[in-house]
Amino acid sequence: MAKNLVIKVTAGSDAPERCSQAFTVAAVAAASGVSVSLWLTGESAWFALPGRAAGFELPHAAPLPELIEGIQTGGRITLCTQCAARRGITEDDVIPGVRIAGSQLFVQEALAEDTQALVY
Template sequence: MPNNKLVIKVTAGAEAPERCSQAFTVAAVAAASGVEVSLWLTGESSWFALPGRAAEFSLPHAAPLPDLIESIQGAGGRITLCTQCATRRDITEKDVLEGVRIAGAQVFVQEIMGDGVQALVY
């Protein structure tokens, strides 16, 4: 496979459920396929970094977000919450799901500039 890392930035949350679900689904499928996945939660998707919030999300005929998150992390994928987005929502490291890190634009740029990286924004 020529590209060995996929970085996905999801900006959509419950207000754009199809776009949101698509980002998580693509991340989970890629991770299950052996691709190194980095999923960035920004904007309204930031809320899904909190325990219980993904369970509140519903979209007919779509996999539940908690299952997709578990699949991503279980396959070694990384989930990152944007620093500025977290700050605007008063979310701290102690608030987020286990395994979710908070990082900023510098880390995002480092990730997308690596060799063999593909980046998607939803």
């Protein structure tokens, strides 16, 4: 089993099941001791902002704020630089613990030894 997991989530409220699945997998992996790096891209970028996750609802799914908390306990959440810029989001806007970084870092993380990468 990979010791590191990099997950890129492109979906937000536009595709709630895919979005929830990415956050759920990341939270479960983090709770299992896997080092998790969750990347918010596309419409999921909005969940880097305070309060946005609380407005996300999907029947029979764990609440997004709880999943984010679990991910941050055992991993890291990164907002794509370009996605943030397109939405006018800056480092001053995001929830504590979320960083903004670009493709170079994503590639570096995804290609690291003992790493599995997933895209949702």
